[in-house]
Amino acid sequence: MQKSKLQFKIQNLTELTLIETIQALKEKQFSEEELNKAYLDRISTLNPELNIFLEVKKNTRGIPAAIKDIIVTKGIRTTAGSKILSNFIPPYNATVIDRLLEHGISVIGKTNCDEFAMGSSGENSAYGPTKNPWDPTKVPGGTSSGSAASVAGDMCVFSLGTDTGGSIRQPASFCGVVGLKPSYGRVSRYGTIAMASSFDQIGPITKCVDDARMVLEWTSGGDSYDANCQKEKEKFTLQPSRLQVGLKGLKVGVPKEYFGKGLDKGVEKIIKEAILKLEELGAEVVEITLPHTEYGVAAYYILVPSEISSNYARFDGIRFGHARDQFGSEPKRRIMLGIFALSSGFYDDYFAKAAKVRTLIKQDFERVFEKVDVIVGPVSPTVAWNLGEKIDDPLKMYLSDAYTIPASLAGIPGLSIPCGFADNLPVGLQILGKHMNDELVLNVGEIYEQATDWHLKKPDLRFKI
Amino acid sequence: MKIRHVIKLANLPLAPEEEEKYSQQLSKILDYIKELDSVDTSGVEPTFNVSGQKNIMAEDNIGSCLPQDEVLSNATQKRNGLFVTKGVFEE
Numbered sequence: 071m072q073k074s075k076l077q078f079k080i081q082n083l084t085e086l087t088l089i090e091t092i093q094a095l096k097e098k099q100f101s102e103e104e105l106n107k108a109y110l111d112r113i114s115t116l117n118p119e120l121n122i123f124l125e126v127k128k129n130t131r132g133i134p135a136a137i138k139d140i141i142v143t144k145g146i147r148t149t150a151g152s153k154i155l156s157n158f159i160p161p162y163n164a165t166v167i168d169r170l171l172e173h174g175i176s177v178i179g180k181t182n183c184d185e186f187a188m189g190s191s192g193e194n195s196a197y198g199p200t201k202n203p204w205d206p207t208k209v210p211g212g213t214s215s216g217s218a219a220s221v222a223g224d225m226c227v228f229s230l231g232t233d234t235g236g237s238i239r240q241p242a243s244f245c246g247v248v249g250l251k252p253s254y255g256r257v258s259r260y261g262t263i264a265m266a267s268s269f270d271q272i273g274p275i276t277k278c279v280d281d282a283r284m285v286l287e288w289t290s291g292g293d294s295y296d297a298n299c300q301k302e303k304e305k306f307t308l309q310p311s312r313l314q315v316g317l318k319g320l321k322v323g324v325p326k327e328y329f330g331k332g333l334d335k336g337v338e339k340i341i342k343e344a345i346l347k348l349e350e351l352g353a354e355v356v357e358i359t360l361p362h363t364e365y366g367v368a369a370y371y372i373l374v375p376s377e378i379s380s381n382y383a384r385f386d387g388i389r390f391g392h393a394r395d396q397f398g399s400e401p402k403r404r405i406m407l408g409i410f411a412l413s414s415g416f417y418d419d420y421f422a423k424a425a426k427v428r429t430l431i432k433q434d435f436e437r438v439f440e441k442v443d444v445i446v447g448p449v450s451p452t453v454a455w456n457l458g459e460k461i462d463d464p465l466k467m468y469l470s471d472a473y474t475i476p477a478s479l480a481g482i483p484g485l486s487i488p489c490g491f492a493d494n495l496p497v498g499l500q501i502l503g504k505h506m507n508d509e510l511v512l513n514v515g516e517i518y519e520q521a522t523d524w525h526l527k528k529p530d531l532r533f534k535i
Numbered sequence: 536m537k538i539r540h541v542i543k544l545a546n547l548p549l550a551p552e553e554e555e556k557y558s559q560q561l562s563k564i565l566d567y568i569k570e571l572d573s574v575d576t577s578g579v580e581p582t583f584n585v586s587g588q589k590n591i592m593a594e595d596n597i598g599s600c601l602p603q604d605e606v607l608s609n610a611t612q613k614r615n616g617l618f619v620t621k622g623v624f625e626e
Contacts, residue, residue, distance in 0.1 A: 161605040255586035268584055297591040368568045379545065388620050390609035395548045402547055407561060409545045410536055423571050425581030432582055465564055481585030505587065
């Protein structure tokens with residue numbers, strides 16, 4: 071980045087990306103104190119309306135990142151959006167937090183989320199719903215609701231979210247920002263309050279793809295506290311040179327199952343335009359089929375509640391938190407569903423069956439990745455819906471994650487990048503890659519991003535300012 | 536689904552009107568999940584882990600740990616540096 075261009079942008083320093091912020095600090099364009107003050111001012115103006123932060127730290131040092139309130143932060147209240155943890159002050163940091171601190175990042179606040187990351191709209195938080203900065207009558211998506219909304223509203227430089235069935239990608243899509251669910255096993259989950267351990271991943275939500283790559287590089291790599299986390303530390307090098315070559319030689323698969331009934335016409339149009347753009351950039355687009363896609367949601371809602379029912383035995387009100395009657399509706403539903411699926415006489419029909427369907431979904435992807443390099447499609451069948459619209463119909467809410475759940479079942483990386491607007495609300499393009507090929511997913515996203523300006527669009531927040 | 540049995544196994548205190556609400560919602564979800572029956576899974580192995588990792592071992596070493604007062608800092612009830620729990624053998 072040229073200095074002159076950066077100086078021009080510094081008039082609005084909360085609009086700078088992470089990489090620009092680091093450079094500007096290096097050049098002493100402004101101090102860390104000024105940076106923190108600018109973000110804190112924005113939070114105090116916007117948060118009463120949008121309900122994005124549950125906790126704010128009045129820092130004067132570090133580069134401010136917002137952290138989903140399901141990731142534990144030493145000495146900073148961590149509630150997971152639940153009443154059961156309303157008084158929980160963690161005595162230690164999650165591994166990802168320690169890794170960010172080593173890179174000069176500070177925690178500016180903890181972001182609102184669906185209770186224990188269970189939901190799709192942000193409305194399951196015990197602390198009230200987060201509002202979408204693009205339109206406060208709409209949901210921001212979930213469950214990393216505040217993490218996505220805080221980046222969209224320029225209330226932090228970047229944020230961390232967690233994704234079990236789409237909880238980074240879908241809110242990133244609804245809020246018009248970049249969100250990456252890394253490959254399962256890429257980032258240590260130590261210190262993240264578990265939902266479903268064979269699915270959960272932590273990932274960045276950022277203003278551009280390059281920022282996501284940088285945060286992934288900082289946070290990924292082996293950790294003896296998470297045995298599923300891959301030991302080798304892979305380098306995610308910033309690769310501006312790749313941009314010269316475009317997408318020539320890249321094979322992009324478009325699954326026909328992601329364009330069936332239920333996909334909103336407006337979203338479909340935007341996604342198809344994005345795919346044309348990839349073609350223009352040199353990619354070869356191939357129609358593919360992922361035949362078990364339609365069973366993803368059903369398998370997920372057996373496997374995930376089963377893991378939850380076991381994981382959530384730890385909430386006993388003895389070592390931390392309140393008694394179990396303080397769970398909200400969605401955790402109660404999922405605990406009961408999981409207990410049932412695992413109970414004697416039903417295990418084979420439900421849990422074992424779903425685990426086999428998981429194999430078939432994983433094999434769908436493996437077969438396709440023999441022929442194509444990445445898969446693209448919509449993140450969500452619709453744009454952000456109205457607050458309250460689906461809250462009384464849990465099944466309808468579950469079905470809204472039909473395009474993000476299969477990648478979670480298979481453990482593969484998924485990126486959401488802004489690719490346009492339908493009904494004046496952001497639409498995200500989902501890019502999926504092979505397990506542990508997060509680098510290629512990011513590169514494809516970045517080449518698309520460089521050729522378009524969707525990621526530069528900002529919500530009009532004058533309703534408040 | 537026998538909701539009373541599930542509630543007992545789940546150790547979830549529910550009000551009677553809640554039992555009715557959840558019972559209906561869960562039945563609807565389970566009806567949907569029955570779609571899985573139409574998938575042929577004969578000869579398919581189940582998947583429980585997608586990390587590609589196997590038999591990850593750790594050295595059996597004593598590492599650093601939190602001081603006792605910090606470990607107890609979030610407990611509702613503590614006595615003599617220990618957590619207070621419900622009695623196991625009391626009636």
